[in-house]
Amino acid sequence: MTIQQQxxxxxxxxxxxxxxxxxxxxxxxxxxACRLCGRLAATLAVLLFTSCAGMTPERIDAIIxxxxxxxxxxxxxxxxxxxxxxxxxxxxxxxxxxxxxxxxATNEVKIVALLSSLPTDALVAPNxxxxxxxxxxxxxxxxxxxxxxxxxxKAVAPVIKATLMGLRRxxxxxxxxxxPLKFS
Numbered sequence: 001m002t003i004q005q006q007x008x009x010x011x012x013x014x015x016x017x018x019x020x021x022x023x024x025x026x027x028x029x030x031x032x033a034c035r036l037c038g039r040l041a042a043t044l045a046v047l048l049f050t051s052c053a054g055m056t057p058e059r060i061d062a063i064i065x066x067x068x069x070x071x072x073x074x075x076x077x078x079x080x081x082x083x084x085x086x087x088x089x090x091x092x093x094x095x096x097x098x099x100x101x102x103x104x105a106t107n108e109v110k111i112v113a114l115l116s117s118l119p120t121d122a123l124v125a126p127n128x129x130x131x132x133x134x135x136x137x138x139x140x141x142x143x144x145x146x147x148x149x150x151x152x153x154k155a156v157a158p159v160i161k162a163t164l165m166g167l168r169r170x171x172x173x174x175x176x177x178x179x180p181l182k183f184s
Contacts, residue, residue, distance in 0.1 A: 055149075060154070060155045060158070062142065063140050063149055063159060064155070064158045064159055064162045065162070066125065066128055066129035066130075066140050066141075066142055067129075067138070067151075067159045067163050067166065068166040069125040069128050069129070069166065070123045070124060070125040070128065070129055070130055070131040070140075070166065071131060071162070071163045071165075071166025071167045071170060072165075072166035072167070072169045072170040073123075073124070073125040073126070073166075073170070074120065074122070074123025074124045074125065074130075074170070075089060075123060075166070075167055075169075075170025075171060076170045076174075077124070078119070078120050078123075079170065079171065082119065088117075088118070088119055089118065089119075089167065089170075089171050090171055092114055092117055092118055092167070093164065093167050093168055093171060095114045096114050096160075096167075097164065099111055099114065100160070100161070104157065105156065105157035105158075105160040105161055106156070106157065108136065108137075108138075108152075108156045108160070109136045111160050112133060112135055112136055112137065112138060113135055113136075115133045115138070115163070116133045116135050118133070121133060123166075127143055128143055128144075129141050129142050129143045129144075130143070131163065137150050137151060137152065138150070138151040138156075138159060138160075138163070139151070140159070
């Protein structure tokens with residue numbers, strides 16, 4: 001199973017279960033998930049799944065950085081494997097930019113709906129984190145802290161702007177690599 005297939009199956013588990021922590025546990029430990037009682041699962045969700053409300057500015061900055069990096073690297077990886085999807089990425093970028101210009105980055109539901117029209121469900125930056133589009137929210141997985149965070153409150157606008165910038169950088173054509181220098 002490729003990494004893209006693993007992420008797709010994880011995201012489908014998120015959509016079907018409605019619980020990010022429960023589905024992450026089920027996706028990697030299906031036998032043990034059967035044994036968990038409802039209270040234990042609820043306690044685990046409360047401990048591991050947080051939102052941006054009441055977070056420190058440093059933590060919000062880290063979430064913004066993860067979202068931007070995941071958008072950029074995830075887009076580059078996806079387009080390297082599926083070059084025909086460049087137009088759909090560009091269409092989503094243009095639509096999000098127009099929405100931000102018209103109403104600012106405050107209309108989270110509409111912008112997340114636009115992001116959900118991307119051909120991929122998750123944008124991944126290896127060893128940094130992942131950005132999941134779960135309508136009507138964005139969810140950022142921090143690989144270092146092993147914590148999922150639903151983006152809400154004062155972090156919505158900066159995360160959306162960082163995601164847009166990451167998508168733009170990911171779609172931008174990369175300059176050719178120059179040949180190595182030869183010293184004689």
